[in-house]
Amino acid sequence: MFAARATGLIKLMGLCLMAGVLVAAMLFPVVGGLGLASNRAADTVDQTSGELTKAELPLVTTVLDMHGQPIAYLYDQYRIPVPSEGISDTMKAAIIAVEDKRFFEHKGVDWQGIARAAAKAGVDGETTQGASTLTQQYVKNYLAFVVGKGSEEAYEKATEATIGRKISEARIATQLEQKMTKDEILTAYLNVVPFGNGAYGVGAAARTYFDTTPDKLTVPQAAMLAGLVNEPSRLNPGSDVDAAIKRRNTVLDRMRDNGAFGPDAKDAEEKAAEYKAADIGVVPDLKLLPNGCVGAGDGPVYGFFCRYLIDYLEKAGLPVxxxxxxxxxxxxxxxxxxxxxxxxxxxxxxxxxxxGIANAMAVVEPGPDRHRVRALAANRDFGNNADAGQSAYSIPAEVTKFGAGSIYKVFTAASALERGITGIDKQIDVPKTYTSRVYKNGSKPYTVKNAGNYKEKMTLTEALAQSPNTAFIILEEKAGLNNVVDMAHRLGLRESMQGVNNEGNPLKPDGSNGPSQGDTYKRDNSGSFTLGAGPTSVLELANVSATIMSGGKWCPPTPVEKVVDRNGQPVQLKETPCDQAVAPEVANALANGMSADTKPGGTAAGASAGWNRPMIGKTGTTENHHSVAFMGATPQFGGAVMTFTDGAQPQVICIGNPPRLCGTNEANGVYGGLVAAPTWFRAMNVIHQGKEVAPLPPVDPRYR
Incomplete structure (x- = not known):
């Protein structure tokens, strides 16, 4: 008993001292000799109080699909701001009763409350009454959760038990009371304060705990929420219902004592008892708003697109x-x-x-001024559980460490067409083996051979469908390796060529892990470029097909239609402008040259899928069968699929139903026409439903 009274006396002295200092600070804001305040500190107080009157709160960013339906939410603090008229009087009465019953009487600092707290401290050692007004709490919460972004350091600074902080807080509070009405302060407080479970402000709290809005809160609901702001973690009704009910009932008692249930004591007591008897009423599964790409509207499906969107916006000037x-x-x-x-x-x-096998697809819509990304998907789910086959990086969008195989022959064909070396109907040589006079294999001659038996001569169109290696090495020599590498970049492999090194690792800003993949091929004079062994992005492949079907116009593969800020004003992004990668005549000729891949001699996947539309297409298989691919497009949609080994130890992907890893057994390796192409046709059959059958563009006779 004596110890408690002694502790109370110490607290009494502390409170009295604090009260005296606060009074002095109010009357004499500049007390330089004592170090309590300064002109600079006063200026800071003025600035902070000004910010508090027009506080711009952290809000939730909403991501919509092309139809305007939400697919993801991004936020640090789940908050739904509401105006004063959107908050029930019951909620206001509850928070005033438990946190600051003299709210409408004081001017920001409750001197009577401090005196009462000091007196109570002297009696029983407690300081639970009158220590901080709602106005002061608004200041504290604003500094902790708005200015300090909710960090632990900011919270500690905003709540540190020092006289200097209390002086600053009190001065800001008194200034606020001169600039804002009581109702404005109360509304601002209720929109800032945390209510636990990631909910900040009464709007998010009402939705989270009761799936309602603040204007519809019942008395027991309002009392429970008001009780949470004291200790939201300990009083969490999602984990400790008994503690939440006990605290709610304490709030109800305070509301009764504060006249919230009417002036008649008996009637007020009966109402309080009725409200206390009510069930906690929290929804069984708290309405927690999904946050980020893992929690996207259909996270496993939409998460890859969401991840790419965030990366794209970061580069466009909107950091995460x-x-x-x-x-x-x-x-x-x-x-x-x-x-x-x-x-x-x-x-x-x-x-x-x-x-160990990833199968990823990207779909891009061609266009003269926009290349809209319509789909990014994979056999993997988007998520953080690798054991369940999930991945949290954007498999379809990022540059994989694996190649697209013979799809790269398209770049050789495009360069040869552009330079007038051949036309799509012109016969080209197809020897069984070919030793290059230009390229080397280290110190040895560079010799290639075909994977099958081909005619000695065939047209470029036939060659694009049947993919003889020797024919394209010869064309690459004639067109020039540097030109072919540049063509890959121009048509769409921009990050793949210049953003990563030959191992597929992103280039460091200082270039210490360079050169880029494209520059490496040029430096080493590697004729194998046309065989497509190097790191490739599935999305960029899809965009190559969109560029070809857009008359040679390259545009960045954009996931964004528009961005508006919290006030509905459009936000300008720093997006790379479109450019004419190749002349329309070259692109149109290339498109027609790629139109035979689904006909006899090319992949049979189209026929198996019942495909009956004009299209461009090209399959690809890397020499070691670690990856296979298919790129194709109609005038309406372009797309690409890559199937690759994504385990810690890359292996051969072998033929099977489904395909499987088989170590180093290349003899049974899978081909692009057996996995990637069927994926493309199955998806595109659905995507094209209801679309007109559109023809390929006409060919300028010069490129025949």
Missing amino acids: DELRRGGYTISTTMDPVATRAAKEAAEAQVPKTQP
């Missing part, structure tokens, strides 16, 4: 920290039908449970 606080609305290009079709097709060929 800003996205998570800015309250933007992002209208994207994502087509949920196309995305699901790609996902189902990828899994149909390679189940998600199949270890």
Whole structure:
């Protein structure tokens, strides 16, 4: 008893001292000799109080699909701001009763409350009454969760038990009371304060715990929420219902004592008892708003697109920290039908449970001024559980460490067409083996051979369908390796050629892990470039097909239609402008030259899928069978699929149903026409439903 009273007396002295200092600070704001305040500190107080009157709170950014439906939310603090009229009087009464019952009487600092707290401290050692007004709490929470972004360091600084902080807080509070009405302060407080479970502000709290809005909160609901701000973690009704109910009932008692239930004591007591008897009423599964790409609307399906979107916006001038606080609305290009079709097709060929094999697809819509990304999907689910076959990096968008095989022959063909070396109907030589006079294999001659038996001569169109290696090495010599590498970059492999090194690792800003893949091929005079062994992005392959079908116009593969800020104003992004990669006549000729891959001599996947539309296409298989690919397009949609070994130890992907890893057994290796092409056709059949059958562009006779 004596110890408690002694402790109380110490606290009494501390509170009295604090009260005296606060009074002095109010009357004499500049007390330089004592070090309590300065002109600079006063200026800071003025600035902070000004910011508090027009506080811009951290808000949720919403990501929409092409139809305007939400697919993801990005935020640091889940908050739904509401105006005063959107908050029930019951909620306001509850928070005032438990946190600051003299709210409408004081001017920011409750001197009577401090005196009462001091007196109580002297009696029983407690200081639970009157220590901080709602206005002061608003200041504290604003500094901790708005200015300090909710960091532990910011919270500690905003709540540190020092006289200097209390002086600053009190001065800001008194200034606020001169600049804002009581209702404005109360509303601002209720929009800032945390309520636990990631909910900040009463709007998010009402939705999270009761799936309602603040204007519809019942008395017991309002009391529970008001009780949470004291210790939201300990009083979490999702984990400790008894503690939450006990605290709620304490709030109800305070509301009764504060006259919230009317002036008649008996009637007020009966109402309080009735409210206390009510069930906690929290929804069984708290309405927690999904946060980030893993928690996207259909996270396993939409997450890859979401991940690419964030990376794209970062490069376009909207960093992720800003996205998570800015309250933007992002209208994207994502087509949920196309995305699901790609996902189902990828899994149909390679189940998600199949270890070590990824099957990824990207779909891009051609256009003269925009190349809209309609789908990014994979057999993998988007997520953090690798044991369940999930991946949290954007498999279809990032540059993989594996190649697209013979698809790179398209760049050799394009360069040869552009330079007038051949036409799509012109016969080219197809020897069984060929030793290059230009390229070397180290110190030895560079010799290639074909994987099958071919005619000694065939047209370029036939060669693109049947893919003889020797013919394209000869064309690469004539067109020039540097020109062919540059053509790959021009048509769309921009990150693949210049953003990564030969191992597929992103180039460091200082260039210490360079040169780039494209520059490496040029430096080493590697004729194998046309065989497509190097790191490749599935999305960029899809965009190559879109460039060809857009008359040679390259545009960045964009996931964004528009971005508006919290006030509905459009946000300008720093997007790379489109450019004419090749002349329309060259692109149109190349498109027609690629039109035979689904006919006899090319892949049989189109016929098996019942495909009956004009299209361009090219299969690819790397020499070691670690990856296979298919790139194709119609005038409406371009797309690419890559199937590659994504385990810690790359292996041969062998033929099977489904395909499987088989160590180094290249003799049974799979081909692009057996996995990647069927994935493409299965998805594109769905994506093209209801679309007109569009012809390929006409060919200028010069390129025949």
